[in-house]
Amino acid sequence: MINESMAAIGRSRSCIRELFEYGNQQAAKVGRENVYDFSLGNPSIPAPPEVDEAIISAVRDLDSISVHGYTSAAGNPALREMVTADLNKRYGTNLTSFNIFFTCGAAPSIVSVVKALAVDGAEIVVQAPFFPEYRVYVEMNGPKLVIVPPHYPDFQINLAGMEAALNAHTQAVIINSPNNPTGVIYTKETLQALAALLKRKEEEYGHPIYIISDEPYRELVYDNAEVPFVPSVYDDTIVCYSFSKALSVPGERIGYALVADTCTDELAVMDAIVGAARAIGHVCAPSLQQRVVGLCAGVRPDMKAYDHNRMRLYNALTSYGYECVKPEGAFYLFVKAPGGDAKVFSDKAKERNLLIVPGKDFGCPDYFRISTCVAPEMIEKALPHFEELIREYK
């Protein structure tokens, strides 16, 4: 007499978590220093000093009730305004606090948007490779998830595949740039082509097709790469954002849903997001963290450590013969599995206590993901294993 589909997803950990837990067990057996765990995308650099300064000054200087008390469901208006002011400054937009709804991270933001768009027969399209939890967020909240094959070898958007996936039931397309797992940033040209396709399909079907732009890695870029702001390219954009990665506060659960002021039915969409959030028990985002992200809206992460790891791993792996697109953002490498089956390859790697995530749940069973938010010393100890592994296939 319990809901079996809930129990099933409760029992089945994500493959990433599964691997991470395995790593912990192995560490207990053979020593942490002998496990090379590249599984989790957990920021490995401390939060910038502004974060803890904002926390300390809030609890020391401000009235307790204003720091820890309820805010409106959307969040403290002044703090939301600080976030939109930063976006307006960078992107030349005209967003106000009314466009932003603070959430407990990107995950419930995506769930709320999905529920807001969950009409009968709704479909939501995503291109592989994609963050595996999208499947849970979409399918457990009504819509069907439609998967578009990857665009090899650059992992930009597969426009032909996208067009084939769109139909009159399509309510939204989820995109994620910089991308987890590839680290690819969609170029302005890619986004403009997607926008043109969707606009044409909107006219054909007579209803909006929203882009849900999941952007936890927006600020995590290398070599000053530009991440085009999706609402500036496509009117019907809803941004789901998390401060987890940019401020190294993934445990604090703070993000937002942003309904662009150019969106069709802007107000109704926001009403539905507010209602969906209420239905899943959202009251407000953590109030102290609302203050942190308002005050730190302009703070950018220090990418030095991630960049070092990215280049070390990318250069070494490609020199051994691995195929991998060079990441321009985020903190992952998505690597083609020697032999073509990433599950087989990752099992082989596991025997060496080298933990890499096979790409099946990302929709790319021939690739594996490695996270670059790890200790540089671990990379050095792991590289000989990567080299030996590929040698077996030559």
Place this chain on the structure above:
Amino acid sequence: MINESMAAIGRSRSCIRELFEYGNQQAAKVGRENVYDFSLGNPSIPAPPEVDEAIISAVRDLDSISVHGYTSAAGNPALREMVTADLNKRYGTNLTSFNIFFTCGAAPSIVSVVKALAVDGAEIVVQAPFFPEYRVYVEMNGPKLVIVPPHYPDFQINLAGMEAALNAHTQAVIINSPNNPTGVIYTKETLQALAALLKRKEEEYGHPIYIISDEPYRELVYDNAEVPFVPSVYDDTIVCYSFSKALSVPGERIGYALVADTCTDELAVMDAIVGAARAIGHVCAPSLQQRVVGLCAGVRPDMKAYDHNRMRLYNALTSYGYECVKPEGAFYLFVKAPGGDAKVFSDKAKERNLLIVPGKDFGCPDYFRISTCVAPEMIEKALPHFEELIREYK
């Protein structure tokens, strides 16, 4: 092409929020000091010093990643253990960290439990008066909400009404003691009688009927009143708890779901709660606040201010002729409306900028709720209005 039921609950604020916003508008017009707002149950005392001390010492003394990083979905095991240790000490239970799943407050905790129990045709029973958001949490997540009439005049459990409401589809009964809005604490005898009834019905229908015990006010009691621990009275109990009121941190969104170790299908129920939480985008509860509630598990609120307000209002209102059960916990008074229609009465009160919540959404249209978490000076200025209002009915 948006989900209309989500948009509808997004547009319709709760009657309490509606009144609160009206109060803010009136304050702008006639001055804050001329609005007597008894609408919100928002703690009016600062967080105990231990809360801010825990926050400051965490960000000052601990590693940033351990403070702000992801925890497991259920929460940091050591901090969960601190919470169960406090419960075990007080109630003689044998709970461990495995019984507790930290959530972003009681609201998503209740939603996750409802979704976990949401089988086809499921019904969840609640007795009036009840917290109006239960309707959203239950009906927007599948089950039917079945409402049992109040038990006048003591607002204990209406056992005959409860028995009439139970059937083979009943998955759970939500109880809330100390109660919002009445302030009544269910006695041990009441709970034992409910337990006996449910046990009999479990046998009759051949499946568990869970008590969902919503306990945000557990620590908020007067005159050392005892709040029986529901899992000690009834095996099939799931507790939904929030630290919002006990630690005056309602904006911080930290609470838990506790599946009693005596529950039928204990592990499967927890799996389903974990899965339901995942489906609504739960990743973990705010990590810094997990630390706060672990370290402050034994901290109790200072009830002096609430008690002063409770007694002043109770004594004054009853001396004017109002009928009201004397609250033993929480921070509300639930008062019978002179004339019998609380909407008419509260509209009359509104003309005097006296804001009280009519009981219709609580399932008691002949009562109104006033919150006692207000400034004592406001009470003194409001009392003559209460006195004049009832005089009109004599």
